[in-house]
Amino acid sequence: MARWIWSRPALQWSVALLAASTAIAHPARAATPVLFAERWIDGTNGVEPATQVQALDDDTFVIRQSVKTNFEAPFVYLLFGRDKALLIDTGAEDGNIRQTVDRLISDWLVRKKRADIPLIVAHSHSHGDHIAGDDAFRQRANTTLVGLKPDEVANFFGIAKWPEQISRYELGGRKLHILPTPGHQSAAIMVYDPKLRILLSGDTLYPGRLYVPVNFVADNRASVNRLSMFVARYPIRAVLGAHIEMSREKGRDYAHEAAAHPDEHPLELPVATIAELKAGMRASLDTPDERQVHDDFIIVPVGARTE
Template sequence: MKGEKAMAADARRVRRAPALGLSAALLIASGSGYAPEVRAACGPLPKLLAETWMDGTLPQEPSTQVQQLDRDSFVIRQSVKTNFEAPFLYLLFGRDRALLIDTGAEGGRIRPTVDRVVAQWLAARGRRSIPLVVAHSHSHGDHVAGDAAFRDRPNTIIVGLKPSDVASFFGISNWPDGVAKFDLGGRPLRIIATPGHQAAAIMIYDPRLKLLLSGDTLYPGRLYVPVNFLAENRASVDRLAAFAMKHPICAVMGAHIEMTSEPGRDYGHEAPTHPDEHSLPLPAQTIGELQTGLKEPLDTPGQRQVHDHFIIVPVPARAE
């Protein structure tokens, strides 16, 4: 039986029914769009992170903060004091190689943190080295600015920034419709092409943790969609929703936090501090909510379609 907080959250979703469509709002609230075995595998949104993220409210904070999801999975946050974007990066290890997703925004010092985590991981296993693949959730500057620091790193491959580069490296044969398998060694990931926010955007699904790493396509913040790529974004989220119907996703973890803990309330653009932040993980049901929201008219740059966990914001046409 649902608790009072869950029932209140459901009620808020249903009250937004005029924007979403009543049947869709009820579907999102109940989670009934997911196969029973998928829902049963996850249950409530798990508590994945032990610490509170640094948020710029203290006089001093380190340039990065690292939290561990399990012995082979790490989340790195770049300090908002180094860049207002304060992006999140993900470092995943398998037996044969490690994968770093994004290298941060201007002003960051990501490589020393990555090198430290890699060294600690190797030492814990009595190993001397592991190849590192540096890939990107997408190719915007606040996710690729640290690439240069990795170009001279030994035993490291940096995936290119164009859709063709991404498709070729991961073996997505029918971009953007295909889903590729990328095995770190005993840890097979799924690479899902999601162009729309940006042409080379991808998501990474980790079956071990049942996590979807969703970049800037879905996170607790303002989801910017260029009006000339609305169709691509809608198609990507439709494919993602179909994937989620068949794969247990216990949490969606994106690349930023721009929402407060108050439903539907975000921080101002380029906010220097983030007091009382929304949690980073989102429930899987937000995929369906995003899919439904994108079906509404979104042709006017600057309009805001407000949801509890995110805000869809169409922006002027972009080159890619």
């Protein structure tokens, strides 16, 4: 299988982070932070690989599944600590994410002169386009799959009071914050990495259509309110979600199941979009026709769901 793996020089990464930090420190002129050196595969260049990888540093990798394999084109995150690695999501159908993950782990082990490292496979939430690759990891050696129900997620990450409590999960010299964010889906979480000051936001916030079941609007609103309090205490350079469904034109999304994303919105969102989402969630979202268009995302109420 053809693959592209791109990384970035340390100097370029440092400059990008400095620029992002400066932008967030001056909200009046804040701009979308730029964390990635290359344009993401978007279906517009003919033949493209099934996955693309870009590295944020030597221990942090962002994987995109090609829109040509599945219209959802989700993003998957792999984070290494000294003692274990954490994979967040396994992609949509036909993604073959495990092959990419195995290669990244193998390369990391060579660089670190290690023989092995335990892998934890967790999920931003349990919708099919984020768990379709789970079966490929079930028999993988030294690998633990976190369950898909809220109580299973809470038990694994030590969240005694779901969803109000924020827990910390240690990878070994890299302690992550696990934030329960039910609403879009009942077992949804976000992951904050203090090392890089990035927030992995799943489907709760990304440049695209933020689907909220009408019977879980209150849950989603409460999650966003808690998130807003969290980001007031912790510095965040960028919010990184699980999809891109918006173009660079403000407020314009692609058609559902679009085969290509020309002029695609950056994956990165500035922290200011969290306040905008909080304000948007205050509006009436009681029926599916109350679609709310913002520059960088669209809040889309959908019919009631059972979970």
